[in-house]
Amino acid sequence: MSYLQRAANIMNRIDTLAAISEDAKGITRTFGTPAFIAGSEQVMHWMQEAGLDTHIDNIGNVRGRWKTGASSTLVIASHIDTVINAGKFDGPLGVLMAIDIVQALKGTTIPFNIEVIAFSDEEGVRFHTTYLGSKTVTGAFDNSLLDKKDHNGTTLKEAIESMGKDVSRLPDDVIHDWQGYFEIHIEQGPVLYDSNIPIAVVTAIAGQKRLSVTFKGMAGHAGTVPMDSRQDALCGAAAFILAVEEYAVTHKIVATVGYLQVSNAASNVIPGEVTCSLDIRSADIATLDIAGIALQKAAADICEQRQLHLEWQLIQASKPVACDRVMSGLLKHAITGSGYETVQLVSGAGHDAVPVSAVSPVCMLFVKCYKGISHHPSEKVDVEDIAAALKVSDQFMLNLIHY
Incomplete structure (x- = not known):
């Protein structure tokens, strides 16, 4: 044949x-x-x-x-x-x-x-x-x-x-x-x-870190809570997603947020808790580790600025x-x-x-x-x-x- x-x-x-x-x-x-x-x-x-x-x-x-x-x-x-x-x-x-x-x-x-x-x-x-x-x-x-x-x-x-x-x-x-x-x-x-x-x-084969990142704020009424008083978890997650993209482009790695879960989501409720995935990859183990530390700090800084609580959980890691x-x-x-x-x-x-x-x-x-x-x-x-x-x-x- x-x-x-x-x-x-x-x-x-x-x-x-x-x-x-x-x-x-x-x-x-x-x-x-x-x-x-x-x-x-x-x-x-x-x-x-x-x-x-x-x-x-x-x-x-x-x-x-x-x-x-x-x-x-x-x-x-x-x-x-x-x-x-x-x-x-x-x-x-x-x-x-x-x-x-x-x-x-x-x-x-x-x-x-x-x-x-x-x-x-x-x-x-x-x-x-x-x-x-x-x-x-x-x-x-x-x-x-x-x-x-x-x-x-x-x-x-x-x-x-x-x-x-x-x-x-x-x-x-x-x-x-x-x-x-x-x-x-x-x-x-x-x-x-x-x-x-x-x-x-x-x-x-590139090494990889998969993480679960949770932003916790305070849910509230979308019509009554002033913008400068909000602890919007989704806005914190959005800022983090953009920070991930900027870091990956600048440092020539690949990093992806591919999953987003808004707890108790409703159009008239300020999001109080949001969990997203983070996937970081590099063929160099040192670069991978540095990226993980840098992005965790970026998330922590965003939470400090927005009065949010951060939960950072490593789900899976593999070396190159x-x-x-x-x-x-x-x-x-x-x-x-x-x-x-x-x-x-x-x-x-x-x-x-x-x-x-x-x-x-x-x-x-x-x-x-x-x-x-x-x-x-x-x-x-x-x-x-x-x-x-x-x-x-x-x-x-x-x-x-x-x-």
């Missing part, structure tokens, strides 16, 4: 999986929902068709293993959960390509086991906890997260149990014999699209990750050997490779996507670029096998 034919099959599966959604008008599959479970079962079916020994573990990861009798395991993985109103390719492309790549290796003598994993929760939408799936297989799952609640009041523990899984057995799902980790993902940026180059090697030189070198050789130009990129987005890097060498291959658009229904990948990524990945696997 040609690479274009294989790529077309993957594209058909992408469309099939995209049709499984919580939202009839878009693509949404968040952890533990009926749509997520249906999507997992579909991916498990494809793994079984590829001849893999398949099961769904206690955090909801779909896992297909090729046992060779070796003492170590190469993991090829990505995620199948989505953001709300997502595109088709962020996560699922890497999973479905992994299944195809392993299936193409059948009949080859391999010096390690291979496990394909569709991680259950990378985006962290439902419980605001990223990397649940990959942290479980690396042994880094934090049991205190089991009490976290979604917007309906359902705890993570209850969500896991609703899938028929056992939280007490999460330690049983840890992988102890890592050979390495390989992840294929859309770039989520415009570099490859602007250069018209199909693939790139990821050299590093350097991809493995040996595996990345073999990937570069695969790219040049397949006739493509070698491009090296730093990923500004987080990936499951981040928690895996604590226990295993990791490498990543980026695939060109339309205008770099991601986390949006306009997300698009051309079948020719999937074919190029398959050709490179096949050669990479052979390089790794014979290394």
Whole structure:
């Protein structure tokens, strides 16, 4: 079968999986929902068709293993959960390509086991906890997260149990014999699209801080409280959002406020409490730490000026990750050997490779996507670029096998 034919099959599966959604008008599959479970079962079916020994573990990861009798395991993985109103390719492309790549290796003598994993929760939408799936297989799952609640009041523990899984057995799902980790993902940026180059090697993944910032003032009547007497929490949050933008532009980092909640909101009530998210990213750990301190001070100064109370809570933090030189070198050789130009990129987005890097060498291959658009229904990948990524990945696997 040609690479274009294989790529077309993957594209058909992408469309099939995209049709499984919580939202009839878009693509949404968040952890533990009926749509997520249906999507997992579909991916498990494809793994079984590829001849893999398949099961769904206690955090909801779909896992297909090729046992060779070796003492170590190469993991090829990505995620199948989505953001709300997502595109088709962020996560699922890497999973479905992994299944195809392993299936193409059948009949080859391999010096390690291979496990394909569709991680259950990378985006962290439902419980605001990223990397649940990959942290479980690396042994880094934090049991205190089991009490976290979604917007309906359902705890993570209850969500896991609703899938028929056992939280007490999460330690049983840890992988102890890592050979390495390989992840294929859309770039989520415009570099490859602007250069018209199909693939790139990821050299590093930016570090990240996710925070919850709450401004507390005093609610009041919108018609009777004078402007100079107000403790308007929303005005404080608005000033902070603009301060975040100014700091990020000035210091050449990326920082985003993507979520805003006004408590007891009404058109005729002065907002008394507002919570917003803050996402800060940089490939340099010192820059990331300095940004966090500076923005916390900016928030505190705004609260002092406006007579507000500030609550600053770190939700999640990850250090910048350097991809493995040996595996990345073999990937570069695969790219040049397949006739493509070698491009090296730093990923500004987080990936499951981040928690895996604590226990295993990791490498990543980026695939060109339309205008770099991601986390949006306009997300698009051309079948020719999937074919190029398959050709490179096949050669990479052979390089790794014979290394």
